[in-house]
Amino acid sequence: xxxxxxxxxxxxxxxxxxxxxxxxxxxxxxxxxxxxxxxxxxxxxxxxxxxxxxxxxxxxxxxxxxxxxxxxxxxxxxxxxxxxxxxxxxxxxxxxxxxxxxxxxxxxxxxxxxxxxxxxxxxxxxxxxxxxxxxxxxxxxxxxxxxxxxxxxxxxxxxxxxxxxxxxxxxxxxxxxxxxxxxxxxxxxxxxxxxxxxxxxxxxxxxxxxxxxxxxxxxxxxxxxxxxxxxxxxxxxxxxxxxxxxxxxxxxxxxxxxxxxxxxxxxxxxxxxxxxxxxxxxxxxxxxxxxxxxxxxxxxxxxxxxxxxxxxxxxxxxxxxxxxxxxxxxxxxxxxxxxxxxxxxxxxxxxxxxxxxxxxxxxxxxxxxxxxxxxxxxxxxxxxxxxxxxxxxxxxxxxxxxxxxxxxxxxxxxxxxxxxxxxxxxxxxxxxxxxxxxxxx
Amino acid sequence: xxxxxxxxxxxxxxxxxxxxxxxxxxxxxxxxxxxxxxxxxxxxxxxxxxxxxxxxxxxxxxxxxxxxxxxxxxxxxxxxxxxxxxxxxxxxxxxxxxxxxxxxxxxxxxxxxxxxxxxxxxxxxxxxxxxxxxxxxxxxx
Numbered sequence: 095x096x097x098x099x100x101x102x103x104x105x106x107x108x109x110x111x112x113x114x115x116x117x118x119x120x121x122x123x124x125x126x127x128x129x130x131x132x133x134x135x136x137x138x139x140x141x142x143x144x145x146x147x148x149x150x151x152x153x154x155x156x157x158x159x160x161x162x163x164x165x166x167x168x169x170x171x172x173x174x175x176x177x178x179x180x181x182x183x184x185x186x187x188x189x190x191x192x193x194x195x196x197x198x199x200x201x202x203x204x205x206x207x208x209x210x211x212x213x214x215x216x217x218x219x220x221x222x223x224x225x226x227x228x229x230x231x232x233x234x235x236x237x238x239x240x241x242x243x244x245x246x247x248x249x250x251x252x253x254x255x256x257x258x259x260x261x262x263x264x265x266x267x268x269x270x271x272x273x274x275x276x277x278x279x280x281x282x283x284x285x286x287x288x289x290x291x292x293x294x295x296x297x298x299x300x301x302x303x304x305x306x307x308x309x310x311x312x313x314x315x316x317x318x319x320x321x322x323x324x325x326x327x328x329x330x331x332x333x334x335x336x337x338x339x340x341x342x343x344x345x346x347x348x349x350x351x352x353x354x355x356x357x358x359x360x361x362x363x364x365x366x367x368x369x370x371x372x373x374x375x376x377x378x379x380x381x382x383x384x385x386x387x388x389x390x391x392x393x394x395x396x397x398x399x400x401x402x403x404x405x406x407x408x409x410x411x412x413x414x415x416x417x418x419x420x421x422x423x424x425x426x427x428x429x430x431x432x433x434x435x436x437x438x439x440x441x442x443x444x445x446x447x448x449x450x451x452x453x454x455x456x457x458x459x460x461x462x463x464x465x466x467x468x469x470x471x472x473x474x475x476x477x478x479x480x481x482x483x484x485x486x487x488x489x490x491x492x493x494x495x496x497x498x499x500x501x502x503x504x505x506x507x508x509x510x511x512x513x514x515x516x517x518x519x520x521x522x523x524x525x526x527x528x529x530x531x532x533x534x535x
Numbered sequence: 536x537x538x539x540x541x542x543x544x545x546x547x548x549x550x551x552x553x554x555x556x557x558x559x560x561x562x563x564x565x566x567x568x569x570x571x572x573x574x575x576x577x578x579x580x581x582x583x584x585x586x587x588x589x590x591x592x593x594x595x596x597x598x599x600x601x602x603x604x605x606x607x608x609x610x611x612x613x614x615x616x617x618x619x620x621x622x623x624x625x626x627x628x629x630x631x632x633x634x635x636x637x638x639x640x641x642x643x644x645x646x647x648x649x650x651x652x653x654x655x656x657x658x659x660x661x662x663x664x665x666x667x668x669x670x671x672x673x674x675x676x
Binding site: 312358 | 549550552555556559570593620621624638640641643644645646647648
C-alpha cells in the first residue's frame, strides 16, 4: 500500500461524514422523506384500493418503511461508521428506498402513478452519497422491484391492464433508471477524483507543519541547553545524553522530510498526465548532473557521455528532473572524491533510451539492495539502526521516489552493484517516436 | 551595518519558540521588536521602519504569507527572512515571488545559529538607512 493510499483510506471516513453533511442530495433526502410522509397520508384518502382495511394496511406499510428509513438515515448521519458497516447500511438504505417507491407506486395505481419519479432517490443516494458504483445496484434493484410491483398489481387487479401494457413501461423505466445511474456515477466519480486530490494535498500540508513543528522546537531547546550557563556543570554522561537527543531529533526530522517528499511524489503521480509536455532529456540530464556536481564541488569527477542529438520524450519535466537528481546525487554521495561518476545516454534500439549512472563508490551489498526499494518497511527497520543504516534508508527513499517516477513514465529502473566496485543505475525510457520520425515542429 | 543599530522585527506565535529566539538574539546583542501574530506585525511595520523582518509563516489572524503580501504591496523597506518549520517547494516558491531572499528552516537555524547567520546578513546590508530612521539615529546621538 502506498503512503497516499494509507492516508486517503484513513481520511475516507471523515470525508464521508463531510459529504453527508454538505451534499445537495442530503437536502433532497429530507424533502423526500417529508413528501413520502405526505404521500402516505394522501394515499389513505385517494388510493385506488377499495377496501378500508387494505387501505389502512397500505398506509401502515408506507409509514413504517418511512420510519425505518428515517432511523437508518439518522444513524448514517450521526455516527462515524467503519467503511464496511457504512456500505452495508447504504445497501439496506437503497433497498428500503426502492421498496418504498414500489409500494407507493403500487398503491397509487400502478403504472399510471407519477410516484415512479421516487425511484430517482435510491439511484441518486447511491451514486452521490455512497459508492458511485452502487448507483447501478440501485438501478437494477429499482427496475426489478418496479417490474415485480407492476406485475403483482396486474395480478391483484385483473383486467386493469393487459400484461404487455405493463411490461413495456417497465422496460422503458428500467432503461431510464440505468441511464440515470450512468450519469450519476460518472459525475460522482469525477468529483470524487478531484476531492481525493484536493484533500490529499490539504492533508499533506497539514502533516507537513504538524510533523515538522516539534522537531524545530526540540532543536531550539537542545541548543539553548547547550549554550546555557549551567551546561559546563553537567557530567560527561549528561552531556552525551543531550548530544544524543540532538542527533535523534535530526534523525526524525530527516525521516519526516523524506516521507513527505515521497508523499509529494505520490501526489504528483495522482495528478499524473495533465502536466506532461515534451521533455528534452539531454537538457534535463545535463542540468541536474552539473548542478549536483557543483553542489558536491566535484565538477571534475563528472563524466557525461551524451549523444549529439535532441532526444525528446513525453513526460513531466519536474518529476523527471527530481528522478535524475536523486540518482545522480546518490552516485556522488556514496563515492569519494576523484572517483568518476559516469552518466551516459544510449539510444541504440529505437525507441528505447537507456541512461546509465555509474559510480565507483563502496557499492551496496545484496542484502541492502533487496531492502532498498521498500521505502516504508525501511522506516520501521531504521528506528533502532546505526547511522549507516539511516544513510541507506535515505538513499532508499530517494531511489524509491526515482523508481516510482520512472515507472510512472512507462520506463524501467534497475540497479547493479558490487561491494567495493560501485553502483550502476540503469534507466530505460521510451522516446517520442512522432518527434523522432517527423522532427521538430 | 552594525548589529546593535539594526532594527529587527521578529514575528512568531508559538510562545516557547518566541522566548528562546528572543533570549538568544538579545544575548547576541540584537535589539528587536516582537509580534505574536500577523495583525500586530502589520501595525508595527506601519509605525516603525525595520531593517530585517524575521517571519514565521503559520500565524493566527493574519498568516505570514498574507502579512508578506501586504508588506510588499505597501512597499515598506526592509529585508524579509522566512523562519519556518518546513520548506515544501510550493511555499518556498510563493515567498520567492514576494521577493524573499532567505528562507530558513527552524530545525537548521536554532537560536544561536540563527543569531550568527543574522549577524552576517546584517553585516551585508549597507548603512544607507531610510529617512525616518536617520533622524532617529541623530536624536539618539
